[in-house]
Amino acid sequence: MNLHLIRHPQPLLDKTYCYGSSDVAVAAETLALCCERLTAQLLPLRPGLAICSSPLQRCSDLALALAQALGVESIALDTGLQEMHFGSWELCAWDDIAWAEVEAWNRDLAHHAPGGGETLVEVAQRVWEVFDELRRGDDAHCIVVCHGGSIRMLRACAAWQAEHGAGATPDAAGLEAIALRAAADRRDIGFGELMALEILSVPALAA
Structure with missing residues (x-):
């Protein structure tokens, strides 16, 4: 199966x-500009194309626009694709978050919950559930509109x-390894960037 991962466009709130x-x-x-550019790139995939998205509007609005432009009848919204929940840090300026709190997270990236939100292992668990569902699907190509962390x-x-x-x-050890691998992935992912990811399909009967 081929996943076509798209990070949402730049939101109104800055980084x-x-x-x-x-x-x-x-x-x-x-x-509109992001949708127009991506549609031109994705048109060759139109027959039999599926679209899955984080339900947060910076993703779902793009997914809906792409579905309309590509003639895809419906999209799937999955909360498992949402960006990490940062608890009390949400909507705070990074400069206003106590450095001691950031350092506590740096010391235990996998298991510390920044701001009392989610741990990376918890994010790995829910994203794996989405990944598992996708790899058991019948679609040859699926557009996944989500977030930098989810990608x-x-x-x-x-x-x-x-590997396995x-x-x-x-x-549990595997989920920790996935979480830490994601944390070590330092590649910058641009807003509205499209990237391909080929995954190994698993027959539904193997579930």
Whole structure:
């Protein structure tokens, strides 16, 4: 199966703020330009194409626009694709978050919950569930509109699967390895960027 991962367009709130699971909007003109560019890239995939998206509007608005432009009848919204929940850090300026709190997270990236929100292992668990559903699907191509953190986690899931076999399912140690691999993925992912990810399909009967 081929996943076509798209990070949402640039939201109205800039990167000096923490806005993981917060539902931040995208300007209409930014959304339209991003959709137009991506449609041209994705048109060859139109027959039999599926679209899955984070329900947060900076993703779902783009997914809906792409579905209309590509003639896809419906999209799937999955909360498992949402960006990490940063608890009390949400919508705070990064400069206003106590450095001691950031350092506590740096010391235990996998298991510390920044702002009392989610841990990376918890994010890995829910993203793996989405990944597992996708790899058991019948579609040859699927557009996935989500967030930078979700994309890194999906790539980490695919890398773990490639190492352990198509039918493998991660235990607690596996989820920690996926979380840490995603955290170590330092590649900058641009707003509205499209990237391909090939994953090993698993027959539904193997579930």
